[in-house]
Amino acid sequence: MSIYSYLMLRFEVVITLIIFILLVLKLSDADKKEKSFLVGINVLLLVNFLVGLLPIGEGTLFMDFFRSTGLLVLQKNILNLGLLLISLTSYTYLLKNNNRIEFYILMLSSMLGVFTMLSSGHILVLYLGLEMSTIPLAALANFNKTQKNSSEAGIKLILSSAFSSGILLFGISLLYGAVGNLSFENVIANLQMNELTILAFAFILGGFAFKMSIVPFHLWTADVYEGSPVPVTNYLSVISKGSVIFVFISVLYTIFAGFTNAWLYAITILSILSMTVGNLFAMRQQNLKRFLAFSSIAQIGFVLVGIAGASQLGMTSATYFVLIYLLSNIASFGVIGAISDSTGKETINDYRGLYKSNPYFALIFAVSLFSLAGIPPTAGFFGKLFLLTSGMGNGMYLLLAFAALNLVISLYNYLRIVKAMFIDDAVEVLPVVEKNVPVKLALAVCTIGIVIIGFVTPLFQYIDVLSIVK
Amino acid sequence: MNILSFLILIPLITALAILFVKKERTIKLIALAGSVVQFGFSIWLTFFYIGMRKAGATGELLFQSSLQWFEPIKIYFSTGIDGISLTMILLTAMVVVAGILVSWKIERQVKEFFFLIVLLSLGAYGFFISTDLFMMFFFLELAVIPKYLLIGIWGSGKKEYSAMKLALMLMAGSALVFLGITALYFASGIYGGQYTWDINQLAQINFPMEVQVPIYLLIFTGFGVFTAMFPFHTWAPDGHSSAPTAASMFLAGISMKLGGYGALRVATYLLPNAAQEWSWIFIILASIAIIYGAFATMMQKDLKYMNAYSSVSHCGFVILGIAMLTKTAFMGAVMQMVSHGIMTALFFAAIGMIYDRAHTRQAQELGGILKQMPFIGTAFIVAGLTSLGLPGFSGFVSEMTIFVGSWERTGMFYRIATILACASIVVTAVYILRAVGFAIWGTITNKEYEKLKDASWNEKAATILLIAGIVLIGVLPFWIINLIQNDTITIFNKFISVAVAN
Numbered sequence: 001m002s003i004y005s006y007l008m009l010r011f012e013v014v015i016t017l018i019i020f021i022l023l024v025l026k027l028s029d030a031d032k033k034e035k036s037f038l039v040g041i042n043v044l045l046l047v048n049f050l051v052g053l054l055p056i057g058e059g060t061l062f063m064d065f066f067r068s069t070g071l072l073v074l075q076k077n078i079l080n081l082g083l084l085l086i087s088l089t090s091y092t093y094l095l096k097n098n099n100r101i102e103f104y105i106l107m108l109s110s111m112l113g114v115f116t117m118l119s120s121g122h123i124l125v126l127y128l129g130l131e132m133s134t135i136p137l138a139a140l141a142n143f144n145k146t147q148k149n150s151s152e153a154g155i156k157l158i159l160s161s162a163f164s165s166g167i168l169l170f171g172i173s174l175l176y177g178a179v180g181n182l183s184f185e186n187v188i189a190n191l192q193m194n195e196l197t198i199l200a201f202a203f204i205l206g207g208f209a210f211k212m213s214i215v216p217f218h219l220w221t222a223d224v225y226e227g228s229p230v231p232v233t234n235y236l237s238v239i240s241k242g243s244v245i246f247v248f249i250s251v252l253y254t255i256f257a258g259f260t261n262a263w264l265y266a267i268t269i270l271s272i273l274s275m276t277v278g279n280l281f282a283m284r285q286q287n288l289k290r291f292l293a294f295s296s297i298a299q300i301g302f303v304l305v306g307i308a309g310a311s312q313l314g315m316t317s318a319t320y321f322v323l324i325y326l327l328s329n330i331a332s333f334g335v336i337g338a339i340s341d342s343t344g345k346e347t348i349n350d351y352r353g354l355y356k357s358n359p360y361f362a363l364i365f366a367v368s369l370f371s372l373a374g375i376p377p378t379a380g381f382f383g384k385l386f387l388l389t390s391g392m393g394n395g396m397y398l399l400l401a402f403a404a405l406n407l408v409i410s411l412y413n414y415l416r417i418v419k420a421m422f423i424d425d426a427v428e429v430l431p432v433v434e435k436n437v438p439v440k441l442a443l444a445v446c447t448i449g450i451v452i453i454g455f456v457t458p459l460f461q462y463i464d465v466l467s468i469v470k
Numbered sequence: 471m472n473i474l475s476f477l478i479l480i481p482l483i484t485a486l487a488i489l490f491v492k493k494e495r496t497i498k499l500i501a502l503a504g505s506v507v508q509f510g511f512s513i514w515l516t517f518f519y520i521g522m523r524k525a526g527a528t529g530e531l532l533f534q535s536s537l538q539w540f541e542p543i544k545i546y547f548s549t550g551i552d553g554i555s556l557t558m559i560l561l562t563a564m565v566v567v568a569g570i571l572v573s574w575k576i577e578r579q580v581k582e583f584f585f586l587i588v589l590l591s592l593g594a595y596g597f598f599i600s601t602d603l604f605m606m607f608f609f610l611e612l613a614v615i616p617k618y619l620l621i622g623i624w625g626s627g628k629k630e631y632s633a634m635k636l637a638l639m640l641m642a643g644s645a646l647v648f649l650g651i652t653a654l655y656f657a658s659g660i661y662g663g664q665y666t667w668d669i670n671q672l673a674q675i676n677f678p679m680e681v682q683v684p685i686y687l688l689i690f691t692g693f694g695v696f697t698a699m700f701p702f703h704t705w706a707p708d709g710h711s712s713a714p715t716a717a718s719m720f721l722a723g724i725s726m727k728l729g730g731y732g733a734l735r736v737a738t739y740l741l742p743n744a745a746q747e748w749s750w751i752f753i754i755l756a757s758i759a760i761i762y763g764a765f766a767t768m769m770q771k772d773l774k775y776m777n778a779y780s781s782v783s784h785c786g787f788v789i790l791g792i793a794m795l796t797k798t799a800f801m802g803a804v805m806q807m808v809s810h811g812i813m814t815a816l817f818f819a820a821i822g823m824i825y826d827r828a829h830t831r832q833a834q835e836l837g838g839i840l841k842q843m844p845f846i847g848t849a850f851i852v853a854g855l856t857s858l859g860l861p862g863f864s865g866f867v868s869e870m871t872i873f874v875g876s877w878e879r880t881g882m883f884y885r886i887a888t889i890l891a892c893a894s895i896v897v898t899a900v901y902i903l904r905a906v907g908f909a910i911w912g913t914i915t916n917k918e919y920e921k922l923k924d925a926s927w928n929e930k931a932a933t934i935l936l937i938a939g940i941v942l943i944g945v946l947p948f949w950i951i952n953l954i955q956n957d958t959i960t961i962f963n964k965f966i967s968v969a970v971a972n
Contacts, residue, residue, distance in 0.1 A: 313542070313543065316542065370615065375611065375614070375615050376608050376609075376611045376612045377608075377612060381608070381611065382540075385604075385648065386540075386543070388648070388649075388652065389543060389652050389655070392649070392652040392653060392655075392656060393656055400649055401649075404642075404645035404646065404648070404649055405645075407641060407645050408638050408641050408642045408645060411637060411638060411641045412634065412638055415618065415634060415637060418618075418619075419622060419630060419633075419634070422619060422622065422623060423619075423622040423623055423629075423630060423633075457538065457539055457540055457541065460540050460542065461540075461541050461542055464542035
């Protein structure tokens with residue numbers, strides 16, 4: 001293997017190295033000095049992110065089992081950025097938790113799974129990566145070991161993901177029956193539309209829908225989000241979901257490219273259901289984590305509108321949107337985490353008058369909510385509208401009518417929180433929440449990103465160039 | 471750099487400066503200075519524009535420029551103005567100066583207030599100078615959330631309800647607009663050979679009828695929501711009455727004009743075939759709005775509600791003028807936008823001043839304002855007389871132009887609509903004179919009012935500025951007519967060419 005191949009594998013290699021470093025550190029007492037340990041690990045993650053930005057990275061390895069393209073490198077970079085930001089926002093939480101090393105080992109293992117899944121050139125490797133990315137999450141969801149709802153979250157996550165993996169695997173086995181070899185190239189070359197492959201497609205779609213928590217496969221989402229510690233919820237909603245979206249698009253656009261007519265119907269129905277149910281349920285939530293769970297379901301519905309464009313613009317806008325969604329959600333969860341760590345408050349009513357007591361957090365939260373709602377000048381505006389533009393390009397008029405309706409409903413949902421923070425008077429004034437430097441840094445990066453991405457136009461162009469559907 | 475980018479840069483710099491200043495008085499001064507500079511710049515721009523026209527510049531839009539924004543989907547940051555957008559910019563600059571002046575006494579969260587006000591004006595300026603539909607939409611949406619926060623935080627009455635209603639209805643309107651312009655974008659690729667959001671290029675393309683109709687209805691209805699077109703007007707009364715004075719002035723004076731401008735420039739200009747066939751829908755809706763708005767105003771006791779409903783009625787004239795599709799009617803619609811913008815800003819300013827002092831807006835509880843506060847009382851009366859269309863003020867000129875323009879359209883249906891619209895003037899006279907009679911004239915009923923003071927320097931300055939605008943248009947209408955005439959003719963010519971082609 002040449003050095004060039006290692007550079008292609010750099011994402012996986014660096015993450016594995018960090019895991020090994022952590023395992024060695026576990027043997028020593030290094031993590032007793034919590035501050036220096038946390039600074040150290042964040043520096044490592046920063047190095048990881050910077051290494052990812054190196055330009056080299058197209059080709060295949062291991063008899064096409066591993067592949068790397070410009071778009072994949074970009075997607076991995078986006079996820080790496082997310083990982084770093086999540087790690088920074090969990091600073092306060094991990095200061096108080098004594099199992100820091102385990103937290104990072106589990107999170108990075110999941111990340112390794114994500115990278116494996118993204119780079120897979122064979123459906124079984126894809127499945128392997130998907131499993132590897134979800135199983136550590138069940139342990140992470142259960143990280144508040146003394147709390148009942150955290151255990152509940154862990155159990156719910158592991159059971160539902162095992163179930164969905166079963167469905168996915170069944171679909172894959174049917175596909176194997178139809179084409180005889182599961183490497184992407186072979187499947188693309190030999191896949192024909194018939195009853196068997198349609199059935200296989202339906203199962204595979206169902207399996208992915210579970211992982212992305214698309215309605216009607218979403219029932220686990222709210223409970224798991226609510227029970228897990230905030231950093232884990234953040235990871236679940238951003239990295240775990242974002243990576244599955246990336247894989248899902250490439251599976252739809254490459255392997256099932258010949259099935260477009262069939263999957264457009266499915267995607268349309270799932271998208272309408274996700275947007276509408278997600279937004280309507282979000283309306284009734286008081287707990288902010290549950291609220292964001294339903295809001296993220298609705299956001300996935302919007303991504304599906306873009307995917308329904310079935311064009312290069314669909315790929316571009318979905319990738320672009322995931323980046324923006326990632327920044328907005330990390331900022332929201334970062335604020336919720338900071339406030340919950342120091343006061344234990346997590347409901348919308350507790351956030352009344354937040355602007356007066358903690359203006360910094362209230363402003364950042366508002367910016368990220370506006371981005372999620374798609375209000376200019378935040379990047380969410382561009383992200384969401386490009387998704388809709390992509391859907392319009394394919395003439396999905398019914399879908400767009402629902403999307404337009406949901407824009408209004410979702411605005412109501414997000415404004416509810418803005419109203420609580422800026423307009424309502426506090427029932428019980430929150431104390432001034434301490435701002436740790438890493439948390440502040442992460443929130444600042446997210447906010448700046450949200451505000452300027454819409455005006456950094458080469459980024460969108462770059463994604464567009466990489467997204468050419470083969 | 472293009473000269474028009476200053477129109478965006480000045481408010482942007484003002485807004486950023488406000489963010490970094492702590493002292494409240496300095497914030498107010500910065501906001502005022504920014505808006506005055508902007509106003510001065512707009513006036514200078516107007517003379518520059520007229521000069522260029524006189525020198526023989528013949529392009530439909532002047533000062534055009536285009537910067538790349540999102541190249542893969544052909545979104546450009548392209549700007550350009552004609553006489554219509556120029557008058558709108560002048561209107562905006564004037565109302566902003568007046569709005570900032572009357573908000574001088576605001577005490578709570580000063581920084582946020584002025585920041586949002588400036589942001590709101592930024593949205594309006596950007597909207598009027600854009601020639602790229604996506605960019606136009608960006609600025610249209612930019613102005614929604616500041617309104618929500620202005621009403622929600624500094625408003626009165628059932629402010630949460632009104633603010634939410636306004637934000638959601640405007641969002642729904644803009645969603646319709648967005649669907650329409652996106653469909654137009656893809657249609658341009660199919661029928662024009664090349665994808666574009668640019669208004670000039672879209673105007674060159676002849677879209678087939680079945681494409682035009684749905685897009686026209688979507689875009690016109692969407693912008694109609696912004697103009698408080700019946701039956702989508704319900705945000706206006708609640709929103710206006712709950713908003714703080716400056717926000718009411720902006721809402722009625724500027725925001726509602728965004729809708730009218732969009733309906734004219736985008737829906738009618740780009741989709742003439744559909745407009746010819748389907749504008750009757752909007753004529754009916756406008757006639758209902760005019761009559762219904764006028765009668766609803768008669769029933770109001772709260773002065774702010776009164777002016778809000780009368781705005782629905784007056785903006786009905788704008789829609790009527792646009793939907794009538796004649797040269798004169800277009801001109802009347804534009805003039806009515808300007809005239810109503812200034813008049814309603816003056817009205818809300820006067821009501822705000824009365825409310826600040828008397829703490830009530832109920833017409834019955836007031837009385838004798840003119841005796842105690844002659845300046846404010848006079849301002850109210852001037853606004854009222856403009857509203858009912860007294861010659862010499864701007865309302866007369868613009869409404870007269872619309873009536874004449876509507877009459878040019880022959881056919882029973884159009885005649886009836888015109889007559890109905892004319893008849894509403896009588897109702898307007900009734901409610902205006904009643905309000906003036908109750909609140910302004912008469913004797914002082916409440917002893918408390920004898921202690922009230924007349925307008926302060928800032929309020930006087932704002933009032934005089936607005937009255938000057940009204941009188942200028944009322945006495946010298948040709949000045950503004952010359953400015954917009956060519957552009958309304960350009961829009962109208964599209965209809966002639968369509969008729970010839972058919």
